[in-house]
Amino acid sequence: MSYLNPTYDVIVVGGGHAGSEAAGAAAQMGAKTLLITMNLEAIAKMSCNPAMGGVAKGQLVREIDALGGLSGIVSDETGVQFRMLNLSKGPAMWSPRCQSDRMLYSKKMRERLEEKENLYFRQDNVVDLMYSEDGKEIQGVITQTGQKFKSKAVVLTTGTFGNGLIHIGETHYGGGRSGERASTGISATLEKLGFEVGRLKTGTPPRIDGRTVDYSKLEQQLGDADPSGFSFLTEKLPGIDEQLSCWIGYTNDEVHEVLKTGFDRSPMFNGRIKSIGPRYCPSIEDKINRFADKDRHQLFLEPEGWDTYEMYLNGFSTSLPEDVQYKALRTIPGFENVIMIRPGYAIEYDYFPPHQIRRSLETKIVDGLFFAGQINGTTGYEEAACQGLMAGINSALKVQEKEPLILQRSEAYIGVLIDDLINKGTEEPYRMFTSRAEHRILLRQDNADLRLTELGHKIGLASExxxxxxxxKKEAVAQLDELIKDYTVRPEQMDPMLESKNSSTMNQPMKAEKILLRPEVSLQDMLDHDDEFASKIIEVTEDKKALEQVEIQIKYAGYIEKEFEMVKEMEKQENMPIPEQIEYSNIKSLSTEGTQKLSKIKPETIGQASRISGVSASDLSVLMVYLKN
Incomplete structure (x- = not known):
């Protein structure tokens, strides 16, 4: 059979955050790549909140950037406000976040993708897959126009478009997001091939006309005076005076009573929505129902961009009837005269429980088929983007007949996310938190480049x-570390500063490192009181990030060393391989639950098996003895 269209190495289906990263990575690594999306004007569209990063999510974006992905640099180019969250806590918790210009983000991402020599585009809707006669190997895709595109690998990033169903009160209709139709056909094909399919739900709040808000009744939230971006290549970001403000407001009992009048017409409560939504981002009606003792809930009014007055009301996600949404909005202090531009809505969509994928994100059932993003049960742009990046990397490596890139839990938050999905599964949209990473002191946002950039360069993704x-930066940090440990500070210089911080004064000269180890003292405090020390530091570098890096390394050296020791111990069992063809039912001493879970997930290593819920310590011992024999 002859094909009208050329053959590709990799086809990426879907142009959201996962699809953009997947296509960009595969093309950058030399694979001839085709990105097929229903609307080329909506590439990397921020269909929910216009922001990137946040707690743990910011770490994911930094890791994407360190490997050579696009989300970090595009976020920095299009941010309207930048904030580093959790600065009152330890550095393992610091998380960058930026408010983005929604339309500009999509435009800049497309421009970045169009710079890739090996990347081609097609505006179309994929409705079916091509595969070998036995269903074991992917061969390409079929679009609604009847065109067939052949490829060696396919990455599915269908987002919320897979049989998407939008709900607003008693109204419901097919759609992938507001104003765009759903994608049908692929789910049926995957089920026919033997995949298990499920349904999840997410939602979004109403958008409002910012000109109709009384800001005097809201709390202003400014960006950082000295902002931190996501990309390690970014040199300059807008200062505090150049950034847009966000605003904080609150619901009250009156708002709650208005919302309750729509509960009988709510798809959340009348049974029309049967799927599960994100636990950590509930709708406003879910909040007032579950937390009836709370007399108010916090809301964040966020700008959608530089050149629009449209605003996003974070914290007010809802699928209530539009008339109830409108009346409730006008009951919020500051919103008495508000005009609603778009109503909030909920959306149900297909996902495929992630025990069906390998750590490379290649599916276990069909060779060369990869899943990334919400199709695996995650929520959030950042979670989708990092999966897209890894699927793009591994689809290119697959085509090049190279071993896949697998990030361990001790190497990256990305590794934690993928490991969690496969081993623990998810029955609700998965969101990343710092608490999910047991080695978070090693996986800080500030050192993502030191952890991952060399790896990204090795596979052909990160630039020279x-x-x-x-x-x-690495060399500067090493020199700074040596300088701080060797340099001697004197009481006459340090004591005034120490007294101002209620820290004990010095009886004699000390090494700078000893003073820096005090939690109340920063490196900048010391430099401000010792000109000679400051000049020696400047001789090494003026890079603020290198200074921040060495300070963290010195202050948290004990914790970091313990974590490294723990990682080494875990690696001994982590990398013990388990043959794919193993029949767990033949291992008689395994528990029934252990046998079922191991047979379902098919872990690749003992370390992976140890994290499966339901697999006990005795099951692991039995399995290890079995493998040795």
Whole structure:
């Protein structure tokens, strides 16, 4: 059979955050790549909140950037406000976040993708897959126009479009997001091939006309005076005076009573929505129902961009009837005269429980078929983007007949996310938190480049410029570390500063490191009171990130060393392989639940098996003895 269209190495289906990263990575690594999306004007569209990063999510974006992905640099280019969250806590908790210009983000991502020599585009809707006669190997895709595109690998990033169903009160209709139709056909094909399918729900709040808000009744939230971006290549970000403000408001009992009048017409409560939504981002009606003792809930009014007055009301996600949404909005202090531009809605969509994928994100059932993003049960742009990046990387490596890139839990938050999905599964949209990472002191946002850039460069993704910048920082940190440990500070210089911080004064000269180890003292405090010390530091570098890095390394050296020791111990069992063809039912001493879970998930290593819920310590011992024999 002859095909009208050329053959590709990799086809990426879907142009959201996962699809953009997947297509960009595969093309950058030399694979001839085709990105097929229903609307080329909506590439990397921020269909929910116009923001990137946040607690743990910011770490994911930094890791994407360190490997050579696109989300970090595009976020920095299009941010309207930048904030580092959790600065009152330890550095393992610091998380960058930026408010983004929604339309500009999509435009800049497309521009970045169009720079890729090996990347081609097609505006179309994929309705079916092509595969071998036995259903074991992917061969390409079929679109609604009847065109067939052949490829060696396919990455599915269907987001909320897979049989998407939008709910607003008693109204419901097919759609992938507001104003765009759903995608049908692929789910049926995957079920026919033997995949298990489920349904999840997410939602979004109403958008409002910012000109109709009384800001005097809200609390202003400014960005950081000295902002931190996501990309290690970014040199300059807008200062505090150049950033847009966000605003904080609150619901009250009156708002709650208005919302309750719509409960009988709510798809959440009348049984029309049967799927599960994200626990950590509930709708406003779910909040007032579950937390009846709370007399108010916090809301964040966020700008959608530089050149629009449309605003996003974070914290007011809802699928209530539109008339109830409108009346409730006008009961919120500051919103008495508000005009609603778009109503909030809930959306149900297909996902495929992630025990069906490998750590490379290739499916276990069909060779060469990869899943990334919400199709695996996650929520959030950042979670989707990092999966897209890994699927793009591993689809390119697959085509090049190379071993997949697998990030361990001790190497990256990305590794934690993928490991969690496969081993623990998810029955609700999965969201990343710092608490999910047992090695979070090692996986900080500030050192993502030191952890991952060399790896990204090795596979052909991270640029030479990025590698050199990382190596320069690494060398500067090593020199700074040596200087701080060797330099002696004197009481006459340090004591005034120590007294101001209620820290004990010095009886004699000490090494700078000893003073820096005090939690109340920062490196900048010391430099401000010792000109000679400051000049020696400047001789090494003026890079603020290198200074921050060395300070963290010195202050938390004990914790970091313990974590490294723990990682080494875990690696001994982590990398013990388990043959894919093993029949767990033949291992008689395994528990019934252990046999069922191991047979379902088919872990690749003992370490992976140890994290499966339902697999006991005795099951692991039995399995290890069995493998040795």
């Amino acid at each position: 410029e990025r590698l050199q910048k990382m190596q320069k």
